[in-house]
Amino acid sequence: MTGPAHVDPVRVGLVGVGIIAETHLAVLAERDDVVMEFTVDSRPVEPVEFRGATPPHYSSLAQALEAHQPDLVVLATPTETHAELAVLALLRSTARVLVEKPLVHDLASLMELCELDGKVDVRGRVFTAHHFAFSPEVDWASELIGVNSGWGPITAVTSAFYDPYVLRGPEAFASYVSSWTDSGVNQLSMLTRFVDLTEITSARQTDGGASAWCTVDFRSYGEVGTARLRSSWLTGSSSKESSLVFGRSGVEVWIDHTAMTGFAARQGELLGSFGNDGRTARKIAHYRPLYASLLSGRPDPVLGFDAAATITAIHRAVPGV
Structure with a gap:
């Protein structure tokens, strides 16, 4: 009689180690099906700790992708950097990309991602953290x-x-x-x-x-x-x-x-x-089910690219935004 098949853990690369990254790190550390492959931040910050260890840290995503092959890249960076970093991850890796909300900072960036869908599987690989x-x-x-x-x-x-x-x-x-x-x-x-x-x-x-x-x-x-x-x-x-x-x-x-x-x-x-x-912090209560859905193999449609495109088109239609 054979036991359950071994499943390799999901290798995660975290880009941006600011305040919102703390929630991502806390929730990911709870999951035994995840390993932190690397972290990235362009600022001169200290490398982060993950389950008592310090993952390799880089000053750019390009450097990290030259040395690693992640399964998931999480972008927890300022909104105006999302599109450029998402495109980089799509073209230089086979990883799925989870982008902090909002997906992009303008409609031109949304169109850039839409047009890239013919070259790489944008709709199958890009997700937005609508927590x-x-x-x-x-x-x-x-x-x-x-x-x-x-x-x-x-x-x-x-x-x-x-x-x-x-x-x-x-x-x-x-x-x-x-x-x-x-x-x-x-x-x-x-x-x-x-x-x-x-x-x-x-x-x-x-x-x-x-x-x-x-x-x-x-x-x-x-x-x-x-x-x-x-x-x-x-x-x-x-x-x-x-x-x-x-x-x-x-x-x-x-x-x-x-x-x-x-x-x-x-x-x-x-x-x-x-x-x-009253025992669970609000953002932890949001991101636990979000990651459970994303890593389930059947992510909720609200995480998907089409939902993000609809939300972005409405969100960015406000004058002055």
Whole structure:
């Protein structure tokens, strides 16, 4: 009698070892099917530790790919570098590429990747870390809605994402560009769990880019609805909430993304609720299922290139972004 077949671990190359990389490293370190092949950062930073060891570290991805053959390259670098690094990884390796959201910083870069699809398998190899789509409260709401088709189509959405970045001053703009650049893609990717996004219908940035107000049309069960999206840094603490309205049945699903909780109600009747034990950090709770999906062999479509292209086309349509 033979035992289970041996499966080689996934060899990962991590590009960018800043703040967001800490979450990637923490989640990847939990998985026994992963090894850290190398890390890269163009800045003069100290090599990172991974499971008590220090992987080989390089100042450029080109150098790393000359010495290694990774199965997965993770790009956790500033958004404006994503397209160039993704193209480099696609052309100089056979690895899949997981890009931190947003996929690219402009529509021209998106077109460059689309045109490259005839030379390499962009759609089969490029994925985007739309982590908000994997948050526990979103997963709960998606499952609840899926088993209650009688509620009918979603007719309206209101989503408000606030971060206390006003306290960081110019540093916030240097790191996150604008509230819409940082939060808009999270709101859009979250909504793909519930509706089919079609087009942005209005967009306005205020407070020098620290705030934004956008409306996006979507389809749900063949009917058109509108999502109202607010993002802002003018707050003293983080707060992220979304409301999904089912106009025909009078049901509303309320999701608190900061607390990772939610409830569904119809007038005075509570239809369902969701809570958490408070022991898992929010981003860890997002990236664990994200990596589970990516490394499963059948990645969720929200990670795929087509989803990222749709989200990018809407996200980058906002003037001044």
